[in-house]
Amino acid sequence: MREPLSVPAGPLVDVPWLAAHAGDDRVRVVDCRWYLGGRRGADEYARGHIPGAVHLDVDADLSGPAQAGPGRHPLPEPAAFARVLARAGIGPESLVVGYDDAGGAIAARLWWLLRYFGHPGGRVLDGGLQAWTAAGHPLSTEVPAIAPAPALDLSPGGAPVVDKAAVDRLRQDPSAVILDARARERYEGQSEPIDARPGHIPGARSAPFAENLRAPGGAFRERADLERRYRELGALDEARTVVCYCGSGVTACHDLLALATLGRADVILYEGSWSDWARDPALPAAKGPDP
Structure with missing residues (x-):
């Protein structure tokens, strides 16, 4: 009988843990690299990735069609995401470790989607690809031959989501805190x-x-x-409700991940995020450094 897989508590794993367990068939490593413009994650994956990793793309695999929901990266339908997981060999007992080269900003989307669809095995590699190579571990250009897994019966709702109408109400609720995960220059309206x-x-x-x-x-x-950071933002014990958003619901998951490491797992994702809010002229917008 096999020894149980020893998994660190919390949503992060470090390089030593992954190096020790990456060859275990119960562990699925997923390269989540993706970029807003210019570079393609699939090309970077082909140039070199953590051995055994498969690549999943934000647009094709970790989102639904843009026209099918709010914002640029609406949530995928359960059956569509189940097919993605099956193709990657991810079953109900799999421990799924996502990584990228952006400090987990993209891999956090995979971690969050697994939570949302009721799969408990999502983790993010702390430090990502840079930490892996800095520790002296090699990269591979070989695409692993992974047998597809049976499609899971996924149910949405394992993590909370809100739409723009709910955010419009919550922004006027003194017990709610809304966090914008984008760069400050975008928050302030200096660039878009x-x-x-x-x-x-x-x-x-x-x-x-x-x-x-x-x-x-x-x-x-x-x-x-x-x-200290999230307490100063008012997003820990004192806030009854916390909502995170970004441009399209991807990097907001990094703030959700950070808060989850602190034990606050009830934080809500605004699915459509700024790409949804900004396209509705009936909704107000603020500029500058202040809320």
């Missing part, structure tokens, strides 16, 4: 490279996902630093 108009949801607080990390693309900050 992709969505319909610049600015942020009035009342939302700036909480760039990059500030969860020790350095750009690096590992998460120490727990005490994260606690």
Whole structure:
């Protein structure tokens, strides 16, 4: 009889753990690299990835069709996501470790989707690809031959989601905190490279996902630093409701991941995020550094 798989508590795993367990057929490693423009994650994967990893793409695999829901990256339908997981060899007992080269900002979307659809095995590699190579571990250009798994019967609702109408109500609720995970220049409306108009949801607080990390693309900050950060944002014990958003519901999952490491697992994702809010001219937008 096989020994049970020893898994660290919490949503993060480190490089030593993954190096020791990556060859275990109960562990599925997923390269989640994806970029807003220019580079393609699939191309970077082909140039070199963690051995045994498969690649999943935000647009094709971790989102539904853009026209099928709010924002640029609506949530996939259960049957569609079940097919993605089956293709990647992910079964009900799999431990799924996602990584990227952006400090977990993209891999967090996979972790969150697994939670949302009721799969408990999602994890993110702390420090991502850079931590793996910095520890002296090799990359591979070989695409692994993974037998498809039977499609899972997925049910949405394992993690909370809200729409723009709910966010419009919550932004006026003093017991609710809304966090914007985009870079500060986008929050302040200094630049808007992709969505319909610049600015942020009035009342939302700036909480760039990059500030969860020790350095750009690096590992998460120490727990005490994260606690201090989110306490200053009002997003720990004092807030009854916390909602996170970003441009399209991808990097907001990094703030959700950070809060989950602190024990706050009830934080809500605004699915459509700014790409949904900004395209509705009836909804207000604020600019500048203040909520």
